[in-house]
Amino acid sequence: MEKLLSTKTDLKFVPESYILPPDTRPGNTEVPFFETIPVIDLKGESAQLIPQITDASKEYGFFQLINHGVEEKLLQDVLDVTKEFFELPAEDKATIFSDDPKQSCRLYTSIDYMNEQVHYWRDALKHPCHPLEEHSQFWPQKPAQYREMVGRYSVEVWKLSLCLMDLISEGLGLEPGYLTEMIEVQLMSANHYPACPDPSLTLGLPKHGDVDFITILLQEMDGLQVLKDGHWLAIKPLPNAFVVNIGHTLQIISNGKLKSVEHRVVTNQKLARTTVSSFIYPSYNRQIEPAQVLIKDNSLPLYRAFIFKDFLDTYITDTYQRKPPLERYKLQV
Ligand code: OGA
Ligand code: NI
DSSP: OTTOGGGOOOOOSOOGGGOOOTTTOOTTOOOOBOTTSOEEETTSOHHHHHHHHHHHHHHTSEEEEESOSOOHHHHHHHHHHHHHHHHSOHHHHHTTBOSOTTOSSEEEETTTTTTOSSOOSOEEEEEEOSSHHHHGGGSOOOSTTHHHHHHHHHHHHHHHHHHHHHHHHHHHTOOTTTTTTTEEEEEEEEEEEOOOSOTTTOOSEEEEOOSSSEEEEEOSSOOEEEEETTEEEEOOOOTTOEEEEEOHHHHHHTTTSSOOOOEEEOOOSSOOEEEEEEEEEEOTTOEEOOOGGGGSSSOOOSBOOEEHHHHHHHHHHHHHTTOOTTGGGBOOO
16 A cells, blocks of 8 residues: 555655666657647548548557547546545555455556566556446445546446447448447556656556557546657647557457557656546457458468457466567467
């Protein structure tokens, strides 16, 4: 519990255990803002919508989504209530703090504090969301508005995910319902990145790709950087927009057509940053493999079939050994 960054006050120096080795440190180099990340208007011309989403997912693996239908007030309420959560007194946070990754709703810090070599400058509150009635009773009781706001928000994010899955299915030429039928799990992580005395030495999150189908990120401040052609580019938040990115599992199902792109989070010397990530997963027992229709005409499957929960395990072990998590699933073509 005392490991949480949000309970430490007055941090004047970066503690030794948070200082990254020189090769993974962000350093002082200026990272340009990513002007070209596609901005997609969900209420825009529908004939263009599908190619826009498909192209962005092939080329960048990332896009920002505007006019997505989730009320602005609700977005602000969710950001406010998660910020309030991290500001709660230590004794309130202690009730849900846990070092055990198997705990379904938990507050923790960094990624795997007990086992990792260097810590990351982040506290996180993580829990499943869908279906709401199975999960919300395990969510934090404080702040008093948390369950209501996050409950309403996660229902909206689930609806949006179904909509995006349908558009992506169509863009890939899959039959209607192919992807929506596979998704079953929605996990939410509220991330709190406190101000850091020296952002050149630390990261909020290391370079990683997400394991899921898609991630829908709510944010209001910069800090997220995306790897494009070997260079880091900063994403400029647009008001009330979501940042959507393709995860490893959808890259595999699309047989490599859509890209799961690596990203990282840098810290800020003056301001704390709070973000809300929603991860969309298949059921844990689901078999995952490239869609048959995408390997019909003289192309070969790039990945072998596996059970999703086994992938979650190998993702963690591979990450520890700094191995690319998709490598062991690749087929020789
Ligand atoms: C994540 C992630 C980005 C952010 O949670 O996987 O990449 O800006 N978050 O918080
Ligand atoms: Ni991520």
